[in-house]
Amino acid sequence: MQLTQNGDDLEITFLGDETGTQLVLQDFALDQLDNLLTATGGTVDRGNILFSDESDFADSFDVFDADSTRTRIWNLNSVTFLNDLDNTVHGFGSSDDVINGLGGNDTLAGRSGNDTLRGGDGDDTLDGGYGDDIYTGGAGADVFVLNAGQGVDTITDFEMGSDRISLGSRLHPDAIQLSEANGNTLVQTATNEQLAVIEGITGLSNAIFI
Structure with missing residues (x-):
């Protein structure tokens, strides 16, 4: 669909x-969600949903109910909008998921596939897993997770002084190299494996890693 x-x-x-x-x-x-009904006959609360940057959806489209505490996405290649709770949500296997956290302090895990994770408001943790993932933290103090051997991720809105990058168990901050190109910061290991591109910001140090 x-x-x-x-x-x-x-x-x-x-x-x-x-x-x-x-x-x-x-x-x-x-964005006219007042016209949509839930399976129980109630209306979807538009105040808990924000539609932005998405105007064409392939395969599957999913909106969490305002009170939903689901932890997993079951649809392949889905575009998912959460709610204002503190959600912990895992993507669907190796599909290319788009997960929008909206409000709350969310933990979004893409698993495999080339995922797009958007934290929205709150202090969020974004972990794309395997694949070349796109991270947008949104407002708040966000954490972006990088692991060796899992692809090259893109961080679109890193905020110096509030956001941090969490390194996987096989990585150590002292072994990470930062370089700059075209106004972006490149994150590499000592063996020249590229882990991520941090867009639109330079002048970073290894103090951003945890």
């Missing part, structure tokens, strides 16, 4: 249907 915002209308295309069946919700935007 694919959701596409087309002007004032939301188009829902059923990708597994050879006829290309499409459902159009006229004058409906993704």
Whole structure:
């Protein structure tokens, strides 16, 4: 299933249907959640959901109920929006997940795949696991997890003085090399394995590692 915002209308295309069946919700935007009902007949609380940067979704789209304490995503290649609780959520196996933490102090674990993890508000921990992952911490003092042999991750909004990078058990801060290129900071091991790109910031030291 694919959701596409087309002007004032939301188009829902059923990708597994050879006829290309499409459902159009006229004058409906993704942020108009007051029009959506839960399985129990209640309305989704728009105050707990923020739709940003996502206008086209492939395969699966999931929104946590305001009181949900789920810890795992069960849909392949899904775009998931959490709630304002302190969530600990794991992605689906080797799929390319997009997990949006929104409020709360969240721990987001992508597992395998090229995941996009966004912490939103709160002091969040983002751990993409295997794959080339994209981290956006959002507001708060966030922790970005890097491990050797698990791909090259991108940190989009590192805040000096508040955010930190947590190194896996096979890594030590003294063995990490920082270099700069095109206004970004590159994170490498002593054996020249690239671990991450920290976008838009230079002048960092190994004091950012924990």
